[in-house]
Amino acid sequence: MKLNKNFTVAMPKRVFWMGLGILIFFVILIIVNVIATPPPHTALYVCITIFVFIPTTIVMFWVKMFRIKVNGTKIFVRKCFGLVNYHLDVSDITHVKWKTVRANRKQHENIKVYTSKGKKFPIGDSLVNSSEMIAFIEENVDETKIKRIYKTFK
Numbered sequence: 001m002k003l004n005k006n007f008t009v010a011m012p013k014r015v016f017w018m019g020l021g022i023l024i025f026f027v028i029l030i031i032v033n034v035i036a037t038p039p040p041h042t043a044l045y046v047c048i049t050i051f052v053f054i055p056t057t058i059v060m061f062w063v064k065m066f067r068i069k070v071n072g073t074k075i076f077v078r079k080c081f082g083l084v085n086y087h088l089d090v091s092d093i094t095h096v097k098w099k100t101v102r103a104n105r106k107q108h109e110n111i112k113v114y115t116s117k118g119k120k121f122p123i124g125d126s127l128v129n130s131s132e133m134i135a136f137i138e139e140n141v142d143e144t145k146i147k148r149i150y151k152t153f154k
Contacts, residue, residue, distance in 0.1 A: 009068040019060040090140045092116045103153040
């Protein structure tokens with residue numbers, strides 16, 4: 001068991017910037033529409049708010065708040081817009097569901113870690129520093145606790 005590991009797993013920053021780009025695009029679109037067409041614009045405001053602004057803002061907050069920090073054998077998890085915060089030791093991990101999906105020459109790893117207190121957190125291969133977290137789990141969690149599932153699609 002290695003004790004000197006320190007790293008943070010987070011969502012990629014490009015997801016946040018894409019959401020911000022979507023919001024800016026629709027703000028410009030609304031401004032152009034308001035200038036070019038006569039009122040009323042109520043339906044436009046309602047639809048854009050319900051279908052674009054609210055969902056994109058929720059995703060942006062979720063992306064910014066999700067963090068998994070590893071400091072030695074301690075794991076600190078922050079998810080659900082920062083409302084769910086907990087920490088655990090590697091020894092508190094009861095089991096790990098490790099799903100490997102191969103499709104069209106690409107391989108995706110989806111890992112869900114379960115703790116003794118009933119908490120769980122995901123680790124996907126699209127996260128920043130996910131390879132370090134995967135290596136950390138392989139090094140520090142007993143192989144009998146890891147359930148590996150392989151799926152192949154052509």
